[in-house]
Amino acid sequence: MRPTVAFLNRELIERIVAEGRDILCRMGIAIHNPAALKLLSDGGAVVDVSRHHVRFTSDLIDRALGSAPKGFKLYDVMGEEAVDLSGDRVNYTPGSAALNFLDGATGLMRRPTTADYIRYVRIVSGMPHIASQSTAFIPGDVHEKISDSYRLYLSLLHGEKPVVTGTFTIDSFEIMKDLQLAVRGSEAALKAKPLTVFSCCPTSPLKWSTVTSQNVIDCARYHIPVEFVAMPLSGFIAPVTLVGTLIQHTAETLSGIVLSQLANPGTPILYGGSPAIFDVRYETTPMGAVETEMIDCAYAEIGKYLGLPTQAYIALSDAKQLDAQAGLETSMGATLAALAGINNISGPGMLDFESCFSLEKLVVDNEICGMTLRMIQGIEPKGDFPSLGHFTELVREGHLLISKHTRRYRQEEIHLPGPVIDRANRSRWAEEGSKTLMERASAEINRLEAAYTPSRLPDDVKGELTRLMTAEARRYGMDKLPRESR
Amino acid sequence: MDLLANLSQSLQDGDDEKVAALTKEALAAGMSAKQILDNALISGMTVIGNRFKAHEIFLPDVLLSARAMYAGLELLKPLFLKDDIPSRGKVVVGTVQGDLHDIGKNLVSIMLKGAGYEVIDLGNDVPPERFVDTAVAQGAAIIGLSALLTTTMPVMSQVAALLKERGLTGRIKLIIGGAPVSDAYAREIGADAYGFDAVKAVEIVDRFLMRQ
Incomplete structure (x- = not known):
């Protein structure tokens, strides 16, 4: 049997969901985006444009939950099925969008570069337990206006695995969509075989910014899967209790689902998040806190109750280096997430409150992921009965x-890391x-890099990706992309 | 592929049935038992030993190859004088008195046989006198002792003392191994060497017997 973990019983789930819906329908939320407000108004919500305020209706929420797919798949750049986000299937993806990079050679934190990013893509390509790439950190050697699209470009050019990503602006969506169309060839092909998941974050408490709500709508137009990443912080910008935080998370996530399904019914979504508790001693939001991980697993239970595929930022750590804390927090998160059957588990490689990426940590985390994937295979009899012959x-x-x-x-019973x-x-x-451990991790990075083989994406497609990216860079005054990028 | 090379490869693949079939075929083709032993079976086990040492293959692979080697050896045995397989030397092995753990000792035994040595395996719970008496009676140049328990490792020093008492120190080499023992312990009790694992044991036996 597959081992599982549960933090909520059905009665509690139903009460939390009912409260979350009540917030949306009776109190409403703020959405700073006229296009989104119009969509919602047209769909039957009660909208006050001047206050950017919207109250949902029960029917609207039910329709959205009815049209959102129960699961979907991601396909690699070659169009081969790579990630199944349905049922209790578990897939790992590295943490995303770190500003900083922990340099394994010096042990110092610094801004990442294009060379770091390409190295990362090469390493992820060979990792057996990491199902997709994420745009894990932000190269600091390009114009900040292209720092989101440039990561996707490098990932699609050098790696084959599908990409968990997101935009930082409304404008960037165009190029990030065009890069995907260049790989797939047409809108229909991209719809048939999704290549990326875009993270779209409501702003806690109970608010959507212009940019992120527009991202939801834009992704829906092209049928690009979206993971909703609500970030209520218990005891700070959310109730201190885990149940209270879950109610808020439910309301924020449901609001995104409604928006996405109104924009294009059937758009694939992930019931995700990155909530955390608030540690008043340091004024920080620990991702490795046990309560944070409990909230993650619990909202995933709610997502499953609603019949939706799930995501969480959970297999990561707040440690500043690859130390015992990094291992224990990441392991605990990955273990719980796997037991909870979260479909897209984000976090490997990440340190320091999702702000610092480490390749050394990534290769260690890959092993953690491998162990948890074995764990959820559970214990099954395999030619064990009758047993007298064996003994x-x-x-x-x-x-x-x-x-x-x-x-x-x-081979199938004993996992060898x-x-x-x-x-x-x-x-x-x-x-x-x-x-x-650091030395072994470093050796493993070198081994994976040496074993890397370039993406099989045809040269003309790669050329088109570079042409698109170069044109985008020129818009912001960069004549050339960094030399190592091509 | 040449027949002996094919035989050696089958042994390395751990395919005992194929090794038996090819050994028969080689004999039918007029090859001598000695030729088959040296150029296919032992040479195959040497490759296995080296790959095991390099951590390219693991214990079960070695055991499968050893089993395949025995499948060939059984067919060759009747062809040697008095059923004696020509050996590179004799080694007496056993787990010391009071200790019933014999997995490590068995591995050493398998690896030594694979390397072409004749192994007299006394099993476990073996009293000191029996090691020395057997080695003398069989003309073995080496005694290998195994112990897993800290409570039984002192028996090793009794064997060393017995060898000394009978004036055999140096003439019969004493090698010790097992989880609680170490290089330092070997020196302390006057043993000639400590073997960390089965591969090391073969290396040490090679070294000692080459010198003689």
């Missing part, structure tokens, strides 16, 4: 190392240089 053989031979049963099931995880006895560990 007769064991007593006779003294071991079962090469028994038929062992040979048949060893990569060399980052130290399982050598002390003598062998010493013989091999007494390597620290």
Whole structure:
């Protein structure tokens, strides 16, 4: 049986959802976007344009929940199925949009560059337990107006895995959509085989900005999947209780779903989020806090109750370096998320409140992901009954190392992590240089980079991507893209 | 592929049935038992030993190859004088008195056989005298002791003392292995070497017997 975790019973889920709907219908939320307000007004919501205020109706919410797909798939740049976001299927993707980069060579934090990003894409390409790329951090060597689209460009040019991404402005959507159309060839092909997921964030409490609400509408127009990333902060800009936070998260997320489904019914969405508690001692929002992770799993239960695929920023840490805290917070989050059956689990590689990315951490996290993926396979009988034969053989031979049963099931039953995880006895560990975790991670990065093979995307498509990106850069006064980018 | 190379490869693949079939075929083709032993079975196990040492393959792979080697050896045995397989030397192995753990010792035994040595395996819970008596009676140049428990490792020093008492120190080499023992412990009790694992044990035996 597949192991699971549950934080809410059905009665509590229904009460939370009812309260969330009540907030939307009775109190309403703010949306700073006339186009969004018009869509909602046309759909039957009660809109006060001058106050950017909208009150939803129960029918509107029901229709949106009815038209949102129960699940969907992502396809890689070659059009092959890569990620199944449905049921209790679990997929990992690196954390997104870090401003900073932890330089493995110096141990110092700095702004990332194009070269860092390409290295990241190459490494992710070879990671067995990371299903998709994310636009994990923001290269600092291009104009900030293209810092969102440029990441997608590099990912599509150098990697094959689908991309979890998002725009920072309304304008950037065009180029980010065009890059995808260049890969797929047509709008219909992009709709048939989604290549990316765009993160769209309401602004807690109970508000949508012009940019992010427009992103929701724009994505819907092209059938580009959206993950809603509400960020209520318990005890700060959300009730301090986890239930209260969940009510707010429900309202904020449902509002996004309604907007997206009004813009284009059937647009794929993920019931996601990045809520956190508020640590009053440091005035921080710890992503690795156990309550944060509990909220994540609980809202995923609500998403599943509503029949929707889910997402969470959970397998990450607030540590500043690859240390024990990084391992424990990431492991706890990844374990809970996998047990909760969250479909798109974001976070690997991320440190410092989602603000600093580390390649060394990413390769360690890849192993954490591998272990949790094994865990959710659960415990199943595999040729175990009747068992007397196995034990007769064991007593006779003294071991079962090469028994038929062992040979048949060893590989699927026992997950062997990569060399980052130290399982050598002390003598062998010493013989091999007494390597620290950091050193093993660094060696693994080098190994993955050496094993990288360039994307099979045809050269003419790659050329078109570069042409589109170069033209976009020129709009902002950059004559050329950084040399390493092509 | 040449028949012996094919045989060696089948052994490396751990395919005991194929090894038996090809051994028969090689004999039918007029090859000598010694030729088959040296150029296919032992050479195949040498490759396996080296790959195991390089961590390219793992214990079960070695065991499968060893089993395949025995499938060939069984067919060759009757062809050697008095059923004696020509060996590179004799080694007495066993787990010391009071200790029933024999997995490590068994691995050493398998690897030594694979390397072409004749192994006299005394099993587990073996008293000190039996090691020394057997080695003397069989003309073995090496005794290998295994212990898993800290409570039984002192028996190793009793074997070393017995060898000394009978004036055999140096003539019969004493090698020790097992989780609680170490290089330092080997020196402390007057053993000739400590083998960290089965591969190391073969290396040490190679070294000692080459010198003689």
